Amino acid sequence: MEKAADLSVLTQIYQIIEERSKTQPEGSYVCALLNDPKGVNKILEKVGEEATETILAVKDGKRDEIIYETSDLLFHLMVMLFECGVTPEDIAAELARRHK
Numbered sequence: 001m002e003k004a005a006d007l008s009v010l011t012q013i014y015q016i017i018e019e020r021s022k023t024q025p026e027g028s029y030v031c032a033l034l035n036d037p038k039g040v041n042k043i044l045e046k047v048g049e050e051a052t053e054t055i056l057a058v059k060d061g062k063r064d065e066i067i068y069e070t071s072d073l074l075f076h077l078m079v080m081l082f083e084c085g086v087t088p089e090d091i092a093a094e095l096a097r098r099h100k
């Protein structure tokens with residue numbers, strides 16, 4: 001798979017999450033999140049942490065950290081959506097519907 005450097009990378013990451021969930025490779029961070037005994041609460045914890053870190057990066061005005069923390073947040077949001085059975089296409093369709 002050629003690596004995308006636009007927002008279609010989110011769809012690629014979602015596909016990797018689906019694949020990790022099916023194949024359960026050893027050492028996979030995605031599997032560690034999906035199999036955590038806390039269930040969806042573990043994923044929500046990470047989304048909350050990464051959202052807070054993103055907010056702090058914006059407050060500090062540090063561009064590199066804003067990019068890094070927002071990437072962590074978007075990745076964990078993809079894992080959360082997968083866990084809920086919602087796809088990036090569902091989100092894209094909703095955003096497109098709102099587009100004026």
Ligand SMILES: N=c1c2ncn([C@@H]3O[C@H](COP(=O)(O)OP(=O)(O)OP(=O)(O)O)[C@@H](O)[C@H]3O)c2ncn1[C@@H]1O[C@H](COP(=O)(O)O)[C@@H](O)[C@H]1O
Nearest residue numbers: 013016017020027028029030031032046049071072075076
């Ligand atoms: N995009 C990411 C990605 N972004 C961040 N992370 C991980 O998310 C974690 C960020 O959490 P923290 O900074 O809080 O670090 P931590 O202390 O290790 O986290 P915890 O122990 O608290 O859970 C780190 O372990 C990062 O490695 C990611 N892990 C995986 N991906 C994507 O998911 C794919 C599958 O990854 P594996 O499941 O590991 O094969 C990869 O190919 C990537 O495309």
